[in-house]
Amino acid sequence: MTEPLKSVLIANRGEIALRVIRACKELGIKSVLAYSEADAQSLPVQLADQAVCIGPAQVAQSYRNAQAVISAALAYKVDAIHPGYGFLSENADFAALCEDEGVTFVGPASDVIRRMGDKIEAKKIARRAGVPTVPGSVGAVSEYREALAIANEVGYPMLIKAAAGGGGRGMRVVETAETLERDLAEIMSEAETAFGDPSVYIERYLTDIRHIEIQVISDGETVLHLGERDCTAQRRNQKLIEESPSPALDDTLRRGLSEAATALCREVGYRNAGTVEFVFDNIDRTYYFIEMNTRIQVEHPVTEMVTGLDLIKMQLQIAGGQPITLTQDDVRLNGHAIECRINAEDPQNGFAPSPGVVGAFRAPGGFGVRLDSHVQAGYAIPPFYDSMIGKLICWGNDRDEAIERAIRALDELVVDGIITTADFHKEILRSTKFSHGHFNTAFVAELLAARVG
Structure with missing residues (x-):
């Protein structure tokens, strides 16, 4: 058992930032809020014990800027970073950066985030644990012939999903074999553009x-x-x-x-x-x-x-x-x-x-x-x-x-x-x-x- 946390940097905004600030206060933990210029007058900034601006409004330069967040954590000598949800909360590289810098990441280990964030790997882990998964491909699908073989087994309609997708993005329903080749190519291209990873997998499309x-x-x-x-x-x-x-x-x-x-x-x-x-x-x-x-x-x-x-x-x-x-x-x-x-x-x-x-x-x-x-x-x-x-x-x-x-x-x-x-x-x-x-x-x-x- 290690020492309880004494200080936490909150790398988020809005109601979840406020929620973590309140929990910190009740536990006697010092709260340091990392905020963007657009949130300078927000209620979380007013209620945190300390607040530090980490960049302009654009999320890439503030809330999703891993280096800016970790720099603020090191400057304020906090014990941990709470990422809330969204932004860096499921970013395995950021969690690994916290581990490297000796700052506790309030969440699972970086390797767990990485494995469960890969939907293909997560599906394999679930199957090993005896957890039922939607019938479909076991691993990534990268070519039409493979997709067609799976479709013949699973049946139509079926769902092509980006392995790195989330929030309802990176999915397409394929109704018939006639559009399968085109749909596969397009969703792989979209996955590469949106998530930097063209990997996709196929599942039976459940309608109800x-x-x-x-x-x-x-x-x-x-x-x-x-x-x-x-x-x-x-x-x-x-x-x-x-x-x-x-x-x-x-x-x-x-x-x-x-x-x-x-x-x-x-x-x-x-x-x-x-x-x-x-x-x-x-x-x-x-x-x-x-x-x-x-x-x-x-x-x-x-x-x-x-x-x-x-x-x-x-x-x-x-x-x-x-x-x-x-x-x-x-x-x-x-x-x-x-x-x-x-x-x-x-x-x-x-x-x-x-x-x-x-x-x-x-x-x-x-x-x-x-x-x-x-x-x-x-x-x-x-x-x-x-x-x-x-x-x-x-x-x-x-x-x-x-x-x-x-x-x-x-x-x-x-x-x-x-x-x-x-x-x-x-x-x-x-x-x-x-x-x-x-x-x-x-x-x-x-x-x-x-x-x-």
Whole structure:
């Protein structure tokens, strides 16, 4: 066991930076925030113990500038760097740089990030751990004949995916053999351009699916699963609403998913917080591993609300060498939680970004309501970053109560001066399919199409 962390550099912005600052304060850890020029007046800068500007607004020169971040960490002599999510959080080279410089990276080891970030390698690891994977290629596919042989085995439609892709990018559905050769060449070219890696793999395309993930946390010895999150309400592969528990699972399926996730963690020697993602086939009610996110997730508060555990604190404690003191039997899932991602976007205009200055701002409150946001009245939303301005998380004794509480809280939320997705979230929550829990990843697109029709 090493000494607990005394100081942490937070290499991120917005609500996740604020979330880590608050956890640091409660643990007696000094927080140093690395920020860009565009975020100089932000709430995280105001609340951190210290703040250091690491570059201009452009992420390549600030939040994704590994050398600028590590230089700030060394200059302020911090014990560790918390990367939040996005930016450098799943960058194996940056984690290795931290290791080389003797600064603790709050996350798994660089080799684990690298292996799990390669979707082809991750799939091989999952298979070794006995975790079911979507039928398809075992390794990378680089030529048409190989792709055609796999297609003949898997069948159409099938999915070509960039090995280094993520966030819904680098994927293409192939409907027939006639377009396979062209589709393969184009997606490989796109993968090379977008991710610097032309590697692709092929999977059966499942048409009626849910997206379900298991939150895990490990100190390298003890591996805990903390229940699932259902992230099926998506638009263009981007999550909009997450909830726990999933309305689609029974106890047998839930246990199978959880055991699969912990088996994968043990196989790869995982340490810190992570999320194991699965697709769940609504037709034959089976699940398949798709990837692992080796970082804290945007939607981690959903798990916190149903477990009562502070995942950011646990991350920091594990990074400081403190073992997990809980057993799996200590983890109790209570009630139901729903998270709505509030974005500065206009749903009536193709979800176009809506940056600007926030006028009046009112946060919802009351029992079971939590708003994670860095926004306040007078805050100028910069146009350089992700459009999410907050996460509304509501807890209820059951799913119906959580839904009603979320609608009530969305009604209370006021963010003047910009357009947000709050009303669209109410539309989703009030829909029959969502309230009954019978929907798939195409649900939001169908809802939008019906509105236009």
